[in-house]
Amino acid sequence: MNSEQLLEIIRAMKLEILELLHDANLANDREARRALQIIDSMYSRIDAAVEEVIPAESVKAYFSGIDEASKALNSAGLYPISGLAASISSSGQIASAFATRVHMEAIAEITDNTMLDLKAAIRTARRNTHGNIENALSAVKNELQRGIIQGKPRRVITQRVAESFAKEGMTSFITVDGRKLPLDFYSEVTVRTNLKTANVQGSNNRYLENNVxxxxxxxxxxxxxxxxxxxxxxxxxxxxxxxxxxxxxxxxxxxxxxxxxxxxxxxxxxxxxxxxxxxxxxxxxxxxxxxxxTPSQRKAYEEQQRLNRINNYEKKRYADIKGLLGDDAPKTLGAFRRMKRQNTDRFQELQSEYRSIAQQAGRSS
Structure with missing residues (x-):
C-alpha cells in the first residue's frame, strides 16, 4: 500500500460507516453497540495502515529528492560525491553511501512528525465519531419517547444518527477560527505536505553535502x-x-x-x-x-480551483444524502456525480426526497 492508497481508504471510510449505520438496527441497544465496535475496528485498521505506510513512503520521498538532486548537480556541471547511482533500491534498501547520520536523522524527524499528526487526527476523529453517534442516539430516542417525533422508530433513529455523523462525525481537527476539518481532508494535507517536505529536504541535504x-x-x-x-x-x-x-x-x-x-x-x-x-x-x-x-496562468489556476470546489462539494453533498437516504441514495459517488452533472430527473427526485425527509425530521436541508 502506498500513501495515495492510504488516503483513498480514509476517504472511503466515511461512506462505509454510513452504510453500516443504515444496515444496523440502531433502535436496538445491542446492535448499536455492535456497530460502534465495528467502527472502532475500522479506526484501528487505519491506525495500523499508517504505521505500515508512512515510514516507507517518507524514506521513498526523501531519497527520491536525493536522486533528483544528484542529476541536477550533474546537469549544473558537478559530479556529485557518491556518483549518480540510485540512493535506494526498488525494494527500499538504502545504499550504504547514503545511509549517513544527516540523512537518517532527517528522515526520522519527518516520519515522526507525520506519524504524530496523523495518529492524533485519527484519535480525535475516533472520539468524535463515538461521541457524535452516541449523542445523536440519545437525543432522538429521548424525543421519540416524549412524542416529539412521529414515525417508525428504526427509520427515524437511523436517519437522525446517520445525518448527524455525515455532517461532522469524523472531525479530526478544529482550527483557531473554528473550522472543523474532517479526517479525510486533514490526512491528505498532512501526508502530502510532509512527503513533499521530505522530497525537498532530501534534495537540499544532497546539495549541502556537495558544498552547494x-x-x-x-x-x-x-x-x-x-x-x-x-x-x-x-x-x-x-x-x-x-x-x-x-x-x-x-x-x-x-x-x-x-x-x-x-x-x-x-x-x-x-x-x-x-x-x-x-x-x-x-x-x-x-x-x-x-x-x-500572467493572465493566462491566473486563469488556468482559477479554473483548476473551480473544478476542485465542485469535486469537494459533490463529495460532501453525496455524504449528506447518503446519510439521510441510505439505500435510496446512489450506490457510489461516481453515480451521484453523473446524475448531478447531467441534472437527470432521478437527481431532481433525489433532491426533493432529501429535502422532504429533512423537513419531516424538523430541520431544513
Whole structure:
C-alpha cells in the first residue's frame, strides 16, 4: 500500500460507516453497540495502515529528492560525491553511501512528525465519531419517547444518527477560527505536505553535502500566487551568502498540501557576475504582495480551483444524502456525480426526497 492508497481508504471510510449505520438496527441497544465496535475496528485498521505506510513512503520521498538532486548537480556541471547511482533500491534498501547520520536523522524527524499528526487526527476523529453517534442516539430516542417525533422508530433513529455523523462525525481537527476539518481532508494535507517536505529536504541535504549552499526555487507557472512569487528566487541554505535571503526570509516549498515546488542548485562558482547580480537584484526587488503570474496562468489556476470546489462539494453533498437516504441514495459517488452533472430527473427526485425527509425530521436541508 502506498500513501495515495492510504488516503483513498480514509476517504472511503466515511461512506462505509454510513452504510453500516443504515444496515444496523440502531433502535436496538445491542446492535448499536455492535456497530460502534465495528467502527472502532475500522479506526484501528487505519491506525495500523499508517504505521505500515508512512515510514516507507517518507524514506521513498526523501531519497527520491536525493536522486533528483544528484542529476541536477550533474546537469549544473558537478559530479556529485557518491556518483549518480540510485540512493535506494526498488525494494527500499538504502545504499550504504547514503545511509549517513544527516540523512537518517532527517528522515526520522519527518516520519515522526507525520506519524504524530496523523495518529492524533485519527484519535480525535475516533472520539468524535463515538461521541457524535452516541449523542445523536440519545437525543432522538429521548424525543421519540416524549412524542416529539412521529414515525417508525428504526427509520427515524437511523436517519437522525446517520445525518448527524455525515455532517461532522469524523472531525479530526478544529482550527483557531473554528473550522472543523474532517479526517479525510486533514490526512491528505498532512501526508502530502510532509512527503513533499521530505522530497525537498532530501534534495537540499544532497546539495549541502556537495558544498552547494545556494538553491533556486522552482515553481510551476500554473500554481497559486503565493508560490509563483518565489519562483526563481535564489536562497542560501546556510545563511552565509551575502545578498541572498535565508530560508526564514524566503521559505522553501512546500507551502501547501498540493505544492509542486522544488529547488535546484545554484552553483555560484559557475555563474557569471551578471547572473549573480541578477539573482541578488531579484531578491532586492521582491514584492511579497505582488501577483507576478500572467493572465493566462491566473486563469488556468482559477479554473483548476473551480473544478476542485465542485469535486469537494459533490463529495460532501453525496455524504449528506447518503446519510439521510441510505439505500435510496446512489450506490457510489461516481453515480451521484453523473446524475448531478447531467441534472437527470432521478437527481431532481433525489433532491426533493432529501429535502422532504429533512423537513419531516424538523430541520431544513
Amino acid at each position: 549552499g545556494l538553491v533556486e526555487i522552482f515553481e510551476r507557472g500554473d500554481g497559486c500566487a503565493e508560490c509563483a512569487k518565489y519562483n526563481g528566487i535564489v536562497v542560501s541554505l546556510t545563511g552565509e551568502h551575502e545578498g541572498f535571503p535565508t530560508t526564514d526570509e524566503a521559505p522553501l516549498p512546500p507551502r501547501h498540501a498540493n505544492c509542486r515546488g522544488s529547488t535546484r542548485p545554484f552553483v555560484i562558482e559557475y555563474k557569471s557576475d551578471k547572473e549573480i547580480e541578477d539573482a541578488k537584484s531579484r531578491w532586492r526587488n521582491f514584492n511579497p504582495s505582488k501577483d507576478i503570474r
